[in-house]
Every structure is written in structure tokens, then in C-alpha cells.
Amino acid sequence: MTLDNLREALREFVTERQWDQFHSPDNLAKSVSIEAAELLECFQWDQDASPDRVQDELADVLTYCFLLADKMGVDPVEIVLQKLAVTRSKYPADKARGSSAKYDQLPD
Numbered sequence: 001m002t003l004d005n006l007r008e009a010l011r012e013f014v015t016e017r018q019w020d021q022f023h024s025p026d027n028l029a030k031s032v033s034i035e036a037a038e039l040l041e042c043f044q045w046d047q048d049a050s051p052d053r054v055q056d057e058l059a060d061v062l063t064y065c066f067l068l069a070d071k072m073g074v075d076p077v078e079i080v081l082q083k084l085a086v087t088r089s090k091y092p093a094d095k096a097r098g099s100s101a102k103y104d105q106l107p108d
Contacts, residue, residue: 006066
């Protein structure tokens with residue numbers, strides 16, 4: 001399935017249920033955060049979280065992210081690549097390799 005097919009499947013799912021009325025950008029952003037918290041909850045007491053549960057929660061996070069991108073009229077692939085370019089410049093591989101330091105704490 002391509003990203004375009006996924007976008008269409010999500011639109012169809014939402015339309016069939018008449019849920020678009022609830023999908024304002026702020027509601028979708030809240031839903032991303034709520035679902036991300038549920039994903040984090042999988043690891044709350046044990047690092048060995050159920051792979052099936054993690055997959056389900058990750059799917060929920062991604063679904064809301066794709067719905068929000070669609071609502072905002074942005075291409076998720078394009079915005080991730082744009083952000084990657086910005087992050088690449090902030091974290092040059094030769095300075096950031098193997099380090100978890102923030103960009104302003106990397107060696108010169």
C-alpha cells in the first residue's frame with residue numbers, strides 16, 4: 001500500500017462514520033498526545049512490553065499523525081524529510097555519532 005492509498009483509506013474510514021466534524025487540528029493533535037501516552041504506558045513497568053500492544057498503540061499514534069497531516073494539507077513524507085535536513089545540520093554525523101548530547105553540547 002502506498003501513502004496515497006493509506007490516506008484514501010483513512011479518509012474513507014472517517015467519512016463513513018461522519019467523524020470529520022470532530023477532526024479539528026487541535027482535536028487531532030490532542031489525540032496524537034493521548035495515543036502517545038498509551039504507547040508509553042506499554043513500557044511503564046516493564047521494558048519487555050507486549051509487541052502486539054505496542055504495535056496497536058503505535059498504529060493509533062501514526063493514524064492520528066496522518067489524519068492531522070491530511071487536515072493541515074501537508075505531505076507527511078515531505079515534512080519529515082524537511083525536518084531531517086534541519087536536524088542533520090544541527091547534529092553532524094562526525095560530531096554526534098554515538099552521543100546523546102543535545103546539539104548545543106556537541107564538541108566543536
